[in-house]
Amino acid sequence: MKRSQITLKDLAKELDLSASTISRALGNHPAISEATTKLVQKKAEELGFTPNSIASSFRKKKTQSIGIIVPRIDIYFHSLVISGIEDYAYKKGYNVSIFQSKDSLKREQEITKILQNKMVEGLIVCLTIETDTYDHFKKFKRLGIPLVFYDRVPKDQDVNSIIINDFEASYKATEHLIEKGCKRIAHIAGNQFTPIFKARYEGYKAALQKHHIKQDPNLIGFTKNLNYEEGVLQAKHFLQQASIPDGIFCANDYTAVSALQVFKKAGIDIPEDTAIIGFSNYPISQVIEPHITTVNDRAFTMGKEAAKLCIRLIEDEQESVKETISIQTELIIRESTLRGHLN
Amino acid sequence: MKRSQITLKDLAKELDLSASTISRALGNHPAISEATTKLVQKKAEELGFTPNSIASSFRKKKTQSIGIIVPRIDIYFHSLVISGIEDYAYKKGYNVSIFQSKDSLKREQEITKILQNKMVEGLIVCLTIETDTYDHFKKFKRLGIPLVFYDRVPKDQDVNSIIINDFEASYKATEHLIEKGCKRIAHIAGNQFTPIFKARYEGYKAALQKHHIKQDPNLIGFTKNLNYEEGVLQAKHFLQQASIPDGIFCANDYTAVSALQVFKKAGIDIPEDTAIIGFSNYPISQVIEPHITTVNDRAFTMGKEAAKLCIRLIEDEQESVKETISIQTELIIRESTLRGHLN
């Protein structure tokens, strides 16, 4: 399609004023008289003129835009984070450009190449599951483009990051099971090369230890992707034990749903025989019956905080110390752990 | 943060060549000798130079970026569409900027204001539920920025749009219930001011008529937002009828889950007593038990087609006739309608 466009110069000619004045009037510059400002803005409105923001960005070296790299947009967690980012960024006058790494390191590297000197002033990233090298992010430091990581963040690197307190949250979730009288507590764990899933496992272990419950290796089910099918497998494995678990802490809600369904189908009462806790507060956790107790990971808040930090770094000219913001989670208690409260 | 940047001129000086040559070499212009091209590219690599793409965009009047306006990013359907858009756009070298209208017409109007002369070459939009006026989209026509609508599209307007065959899909879903022997078929309907939900209701009615089943107004449950709670209400209402429905076609999966749970709790067997069909193929439909038969609305494909059309319109200079692309849906048959097949 062809585009025709009125420029600032056209407006200037039309009003017999200089381009400088037009530019200032449009920006409500205080030096311009109110009369002139009004006149210019009225005419601009009339002619449907809006300044070419590419030219403006170019001139000011500011694009007011933030890049986001996520593994996939259609994972609920990420869609919530993006929503939180967009919401905050919008209020601050920034727009967001989104890229999906598809959990491929190669694609992540490609994207960073595209993004350098592209039109973003800051970058918010959740690493792919494969990422074990961070060289491709170094260029942003050189270019003065601030980087904020969330959820999956670089290991042992001095970076800005937004994370949740996985260890603590898992500790508390496990403790909740203990308080509800569970003595044999199982755990469905995620990939232990991913720090967040490792932290969840550690939190679980620490709670058991604190309460002098000894671990049973048969009650730890390691998975690769924490998906529904893997959860089903692990839950079935738990059922084969001589003494089945009376509590299960799952590292996400998908596997909690698996465990719940497998156990229910085996005639086990949830929560009376076995209590179940998930992680992430996915919508399904409050729809499946019984509703599942879970950890609210506050993904929207995470996105908001990421955007806040990113924009602060963009606007604060000095390179500041790297920051790590830990989002407080909350345990949402629902039927799946309310033992003795249901008939 | 401060940014320091090497420019094309710096490179030119370094190599004792003109900026023109550098520019051409970097772009693999055929007129430049292979030796020079290689030399320039090597030096660029060495100095970590990449052309300032804002300057380039400004000069070429091409930003290679597409704007998206969705009601909310964290609605699964939209996250899938966005994913489809990003995926296709990425392959074509475009990036996508996302805005959430939050289903507010006012915010939608605000966003279009920001977007005009912003950095997008095309725009993909799903209207807010409130949108009943389209004036705020007219400016894009004037600016030569192609518009593609999806899902919720303007009524009675000559626009580019990507939709699914709601009528047909609903007709077939209802017919599927009839084939499974259902005689009293209920419908949980969406907002009838929204064309897609009206079409689903119409499809349902048409199928009944075709098969000489007369409608019972007591078996039509109208809702405003098709959410879980509304579904529960409508399902309870159906249960109060002297003769309860033996089939329910729900305009989305949320309300299908409501109906399934309410009926199950009332001791009604799904699918033997009552078969249930949803719409959209949300993840929950294949997790809840029994798994729910539903219509796959192929949201990812929808996004892909939207991006494809949008990019074609951007790159085809001539204003073409408006297009409407209808995505073919498919009925995914699961346990909730497999009567006589389960124990």
Place this chain on the structure above:
DNA sequence: CTGAAAGCGCTTACAG
């Protein structure tokens, strides 16, 4: 095959 020059549409320091 390479270069000099103009210019994209703004913004802003400088001058008055």
Place this chain on the structure above:
DNA sequence: CTGAAAGCGCTTACAG
């Protein structure tokens, strides 16, 4: 309070 001028970093038509 307003204007003339320079310039942001590229690209490209024109010339050789």
